[in-house]
Amino acid sequence: MLVLSVLLLDGLMPRFATPQVARAGWGLVLVLAVAMACLPPVSGPAGLPRVDALSLPFVLILSVAGLASGERSPVLAGAALTAGVDHPVLFCIGAAGLLPLLHARGVVSRGMVAWGSAGAAVAAALLSGPGSGRLAVLPVPALVAAAALMGVSLRPLAGGRHGGSGGVAHLAGVVVGLCLAARMLVVWPVVPVGAVWGGGVAVAGLALALVGGGRALGARDAGRVLAGMLAGWGGLGLLLVGLVMTGRADDLPLLALGAFRALMLLAGGVGMAFLAAILTLERIAEAAGSLDLARAGGLAVLMPRTSGLLALALAGLCALPPSGGFAVAWLLVQSLLALPRAEGLVGAMPPLATLAGVGLACGLLILAAVRLLSCLVLGRPRTPRAAGASDPAPGRLAVPGACLAGSAWMVLVPGGWLWLTRRAGWEAAGLAGPVPSGALPDWLALAAPGGSGMLYPLGVAALLALAGGLVWALSRLAGTVPSRPVAAWNEGAPPSPPWMPFGEPTAQAGPAQFAGMLPWGAPAGYSARRGLRRIVRLLRYAARRAAWLVEAGVAGVSRHAMGLVLLWLAVAALARMWGRS
Amino acid sequence: MPSWSVIAAWMVGCVLSVAHMALMVACAPVARGLLVAGMARLGGAGRVPVLARWRLILSCARRHGVRAAGGAEIVPALALAVALAACALVPSLALGLPGSGLADLLLVSGLLVLARLLPLLGALEPGGARAGLAAAGDAAALAAMQAVFPLAVAAAVMATGHGGIDALLTRLRDPDPGGGRVSSMLLAVAILLAGPDLGPGDEARAADRMVDLGGRGRAALELARDLALLAWITLAGDLAWPGGLAVPRAGDLLPAAGSLPGAVAAWLARTVAICAGIVAARVVVMGAARGVRGRLVLALLFATLAVVVLFTGQEVA
Numbered sequence: 001m002l003v004l005s006v007l008l009l010d011g012l013m014p015r016f017a018t019p020q021v022a023r024a025g026w027g028l029v030l031v032l033a034v035a036m037a038c039l040p041p042v043s044g045p046a047g048l049p050r051v052d053a054l055s056l057p058f059v060l061i062l063s064v065a066g067l068a069s070g071e072r073s074p075v076l077a078g079a080a081l082t083a084g085v086d087h088p089v090l091f092c093i094g095a096a097g098l099l100p101l102l103h104a105r106g107v108v109s110r111g112m113v114a115w116g117s118a119g120a121a122v123a124a125a126l127l128s129g130p131g132s133g134r135l136a137v138l139p140v141p142a143l144v145a146a147a148a149l150m151g152v153s154l155r156p157l158a159g160g161r162h163g164g165s166g167g168v169a170h171l172a173g174v175v176v177g178l179c180l181a182a183r184m185l186v187v188w189p190v191v192p193v194g195a196v197w198g199g200g201v202a203v204a205g206l207a208l209a210l211v212g213g214g215r216a217l218g219a220r221d222a223g224r225v226l227a228g229m230l231a232g233w234g235g236l237g238l239l240l241v242g243l244v245m246t247g248r249a250d251d252l253p254l255l256a257l258g259a260f261r262a263l264m265l266l267a268g269g270v271g272m273a274f275l276a277a278i279l280t281l282e283r284i285a286e287a288a289g290s291l292d293l294a295r296a297g298g299l300a301v302l303m304p305r306t307s308g309l310l311a312l313a314l315a316g317l318c319a320l321p322p323s324g325g326f327a328v329a330w331l332l333v334q335s336l337l338a339l340p341r342a343e344g345l346v347g348a349m350p351p352l353a354t355l356a357g358v359g360l361a362c363g364l365l366i367l368a369a370v371r372l373l374s375c376l377v378l379g380r381p382r383t384p385r386a387a388g389a390s391d392p393a394p395g396r397l398a399v400p401g402a403c404l405a406g407s408a409w410m411v412l413v414p415g416g417w418l419w420l421t422r423r424a425g426w427e428a429a430g431l432a433g434p435v436p437s438g439a440l441p442d443w444l445a446l447a448a449p450g451g452s453g454m455l456y457p458l459g460v461a462a463l464l465a466l467a468g469g470l471v472w473a474l475s476r477l478a479g480t481v482p483s484r485p486v487a488a489w490n491e492g493a494p495p496s497p498p499w500m501p502f503g504e505p506t507a508q509a510g511p512a513q514f515a516g517m518l519p520w521g522a523p524a525g526y527s528a529r530r531g532l533r534r535i536v537r538l539l540r541y542a543a544r545r546a547a548w549l550v551e552a553g554v555a556g557v558s559r560h561a562m563g564l565v566l567l568w569l570a571v572a573a574l575a576r577m578w579g580r581s
Numbered sequence: 582m583p584s585w586s587v588i589a590a591w592m593v594g595c596v597l598s599v600a601h602m603a604l605m606v607a608c609a610p611v612a613r614g615l616l617v618a619g620m621a622r623l624g625g626a627g628r629v630p631v632l633a634r635w636r637l638i639l640s641c642a643r644r645h646g647v648r649a650a651g652g653a654e655i656v657p658a659l660a661l662a663v664a665l666a667a668c669a670l671v672p673s674l675a676l677g678l679p680g681s682g683l684a685d686l687l688l689v690s691g692l693l694v695l696a697r698l699l700p701l702l703g704a705l706e707p708g709g710a711r712a713g714l715a716a717a718g719d720a721a722a723l724a725a726m727q728a729v730f731p732l733a734v735a736a737a738v739m740a741t742g743h744g745g746i747d748a749l750l751t752r753l754r755d756p757d758p759g760g761g762r763v764s765s766m767l768l769a770v771a772i773l774l775a776g777p778d779l780g781p782g783d784e785a786r787a788a789d790r791m792v793d794l795g796g797r798g799r800a801a802l803e804l805a806r807d808l809a810l811l812a813w814i815t816l817a818g819d820l821a822w823p824g825g826l827a828v829p830r831a832g833d834l835l836p837a838a839g840s841l842p843g844a845v846a847a848w849l850a851r852t853v854a855i856c857a858g859i860v861a862a863r864v865v866v867m868g869a870a871r872g873v874r875g876r877l878v879l880a881l882l883f884a885t886l887a888v889v890v891l892f893t894g895q896e897v898a
Binding site for chain 1: 643
């Protein structure tokens, strides 16, 4: 109750509260949530709303986001209120109220607000009934509502019309969307939803992740690259929810638990790295102006501390060791391998295709991060505003640095974060009563659900530190001399004229160099893309014609409403008379 | 409290690990030199000394180098450290050395991808178009190849039930590993196609990337490239023929000292054989195959085949 009231205070008084008050409120929420996670569960008086075990991780992440950003808009408070509710109808109302707020921040398109609200309402209605037969269609509206909240869709577009720059609201949307998917598809159904639907949700999540990665790769400014990457990780989160559903349906609690742990690491470790990247980009935008990839650049020299922080945050978002993204991807691959398969080669093919898709999605996210880093941080500045940027005061970088440190703690010592969220994992895995010994998280290791291996993130980090120390010691012992800085070689071209103080743009690396490098940018893919575009154009034309027909029909009906009503009465009377005779 | 015998075995294991690393560092430039010399000889480009890579690295390390961007002081050292860490996790001589519990197929491939990715950032820092284009092409190729590594892990886990390298190789050494032996050979081909920078044009792109770099940074980057290549070759060789590795007997913590020279000879033989295979494939088969797509398709095909062969016996039965 206290948590909810503090959240309400934060959310309902955005105009009066100063950032310090908002931060204090979020800090109180964080302390209370951590205390509730550490203490044994206490059953409160019946009828009082209380924060249940499953909502604690999501409320924790949202409260850290609020504490770090000092956000005073009602988005974060609404998201935390929604995530903290353990009732389908109240959750649906919260999600439907959150969607317009997310639309105002550019997270969700206008069309998806209506679709998401309708999906949440239908899912809540399906969950409210006593029978289990209606659960057969539950995943469709739940998936639509989760996708709307997370701002992901299958449209491979990344322009300004289709979404805003990545911000804290995007992170809140992804967290609430994952919470909705976990609650509506795993926890709330009275009987587990079928394993086939688990596979369907996983495939949908993978498709959304691939589209999100493609969006990040084609976006024109840094904020939208980050929004695309967030959508990509959100899609992978939905994939993990699908795996948890399969584990519940097939009565494999360790698989469900492993996939849910990966989901927690995604929301915690990767989410904190996202938060650090979002806050660092805000600092960069204050100092360097536009974050358009074709206009900014060269910040590594001008803002070395901020650039280093951004590079570390982006490294945490890539699926490369020893980052949080790698830990999530490793657990995801191991969970996919632990899935029950049908006999024979045919049964092995769907997981293999999913694994290749997961690898490709991770590759797209890596490429998007490299593109962002190379255009924003590396290279040369391209505008006077960017050339005049300088590092902010060290105190202003403390918050993103703390977020990054939190992300590193969650990943390198995964037992701490997984211990805080242990009850949510047991609830998602359906472990009621005495908890088996394998369900307690290891402090330093991540265990594969299928028992095929262990990952020690801290050991990997220690090995890398050891190798780095070895290189440094060898360099000192060999007496190598540091190199001297020179101007980059421009292959003998004449120096750029005075009206081009930032150099010839065509002789520099730019954002477009990365976009067309993948195989589908090759000439062989042109014909397929042309055919796809033609189909899309035809579908749009058909939709326009259908909309015109519907409008014409509605107009005709409204124009002749009275006559139609009389006609209907006459027909009804005639039918009744004919029935009696 | 561990007993003295365990501590002594751990210390001997550390010495063996140091010997393994020294061998890897010493042989890495020689292996790439062997490849370059073989391709030059068979391609009709004349003689290239096998030790030319070592000479290049040493001469670069002794020189007062230049750099066009500040990151060139950090990135090469990071890339070398990552490559060394990956080499430490790939067994060349013996199984069961200290730290081998960390070795996982996905982890090693991730570290080796990171070792290839870091130099690309160094190339993008000066902002030049030629180096940037080469780095963007390499980054896109790396991103596309990420699709292969989860498939490789799947093939290994389905064949042996293990994703950790030591457990996987130990299982493959069993007299009856099922269909795992053929599968692991196909897997070795898949990771050789997907992992190292061996394709046509890779050498030219690497030269383009390092055009603004000299001195110790250049030496570190060249050594990191060679170490990553040798790590891939050693991993593929281990998967293709795990019989050459020395393993501890039942009850022992370390392999017998007498088996180590044979293990070194087997590793050298595997490496030379794989280098010869790569040269033959580059000159005869893939001479005309430009670009990454051909390699990606081939790697995916081999990784899928590695799973398919596991089921062929079952389908027939």
